[in-house]
Amino acid sequence: MRALVAMSGGVDSSVAAALMLEQGHEVVGVTLKQWQAADGSMPTSGCCTVADAEDARRVAAQLDVPYYVLDHVADFRERVVEPFGAAYAAGRTPNPCIDCNRRVRFRTLLERTETLGCDVLVTGHYARVRHDGGRFRLLRGLDPAKDQSYVLHMLGQEELARVRLPIGEMTKPEVREHASRLGLRTATKPDSQDICFVKDDYRAFLRENFAAVAEPGRIVDTAGEVVGSHEGTVDFTIGQRKGLGVAFGEPRYVVDLQPATATVVIGTRADLEVEGCRLEEVSFVAGVAPAGGRLSVKVRYRAAAVAATLEHDGSGYILRFHDPQEAVAPGQAAVMYAGDEVVGGGTIAEVVR
């Protein structure tokens, strides 16, 4: 089998490539070049830097596999970066990694898998693909601390049939140990945390590139009373408590963002609580909605899963939480699980109070 391995320059995809070779497959390494600054320069910190592509290239050379950098800068700008800014401008809190996986990464890489004459696409994600009972299942990664199934929820049967995730069967320490054993230069490389196209502070990036989120405006309470002022809705996220610049007896939290009028709404902890959320861009791993019953749902990448029921009201899907939830931010993904298995997910369009 010939595998196209998406190599980011990190330890996970390095080891993924090595594992495919060890299993006797032919490997072709690629890095998607997704971002460059307006002056044509590549970022020097965070993910997707010149150094990262160089690390990927060096690992590929060490493994003696061909390696290519594919230009997706225009595509990425149009499908990820512009919507990222537009989402903030609409008062949402987007997850650009999910948008990238949905609109660029897997679409492009699976297309490349075919045009470059490869049979499967391999990435270094911590999640597992299983085939049983006639269909493909997407499971959480074996390492609970590293599980990345949340950002892969949009993969369906067609995609999973051609995707291999060898790292999902391992823990991070095992991955690093394997990299050390092979003498890969990425063995001790720190994990990347940042959004790949943002140098340091995503707020500074948004201020520079999307003026609408940097408009000074009012801070109001849930009754509409003006209680303060701010330097742009970009400085706030739903659920934020610190840095509001206003003092009350009871703690106050950001409960809503309205960039169109440059308004930040604050309220009490009780005001944060929501009963459910309406979803858009919904997809199911099996291709169809689950028959019903209790699901567990993650409404943020690093949130614990909570119990919820999925409903359809004729116009779209709604998740009803069994217990009220705080800090449910439109723009984030809600990902549904049945145990360790990803059922599907969508983007939170609005909250239901």
Add this chain to the structure above:
Amino acid sequence: MLYLDHAATTVVRPEVREAMAPFADEAFGNPSGIHGVSRRAKNAIEEARERAAALLGAATPLEIVFTGGGTEADNLAVLGAALAHGDRRRVVTSAIEHEAVLESARFAARLGCELRVVDVDASGRVAPREIAAAVGDGAVVSVMAANNETGAIQPLPEIANAARGAGQDVLVHTDAVQAFISEEVTVGTTSADMISLAAHKLGGPKGAGLLYVRDGITLEPVIHGGGQELGRRSGTHNVAGIVGLVTAMELSVLDREDFRRRVRGARDAFEQALAAALGGIELTVNEPRLVQHSHLRFPGVPAETLLIRLDQAGVAAAAGSACHSGALEMSHVLAAMGASAEVAAESVRFSFGWVNDVADGADAATRVAAVVGELR
């Protein structure tokens, strides 16, 4: 691997390696010294200078300045002439020049020089009258002898003459890095005041080049230091590189007729077989073009995908230019010719070298046609 990227760089000729060997070994001296070890090295570069001067039809060996490659020669020519005597001379160049010239010209502009970048026509050629229209008194003109991407040969003596007719005290430079191996390039044939060459395009080593500078022209040095090369290019001489450069130049000139016949044969066989297999091909430029270049567009086939598939099929080719990370970027040459981004992204360069023959051309066509057929 069928290597068809000889325009990027080509195989070092065995005679060159042999000629260089002593200077990496017992003749290791620094030419700037008084003892015997130095004298031998010094003698080697001065002899090389005489040979280079003779090959280029220079009036005196001192018109040859050895540099660390073609890019450095271009920098010295453009910046050196534009900034000499504390002047800020106008720089006139074309939109299809190598980045070594274009970026030097832009740097000169940042230092206060007036810059005129002349467009090319759809055939990728610079019109002498356009150059004349951009020239003023004291202008420094830089137009390449042949384009490195498309292979389009530029009407050089006409450009030089038109430039000189349009102003007083005009200096003409030509980057002949890509052309020298297959086209006769001398002071006479180009009518240029300055000529850049690079060893590695001729079967010589990387990191060695020269700039011919007509006697009487003063250049502001761009590399400062110990004052080697009459102060025009400081830095300890790359003796082995210089000997390799001049040996490669000699072999190119001696071999040129045979090279033109053989390499054109390989290139033509490639294009004919490819046209037959694909039902026609779309050449980027018409004649006159370099005999070693075949620049083609494959409609509906992205160059990036094609190049990777060809790499896997054992054919090395190129397209546009690559950025630091290695990703392909839009070719400024094709853009200047008016090509759309789509056309540019479907264009590929195959370049043949002194090691290729007709059989290679036919073999390449078979492999390319197979991959293109699969991708269409």
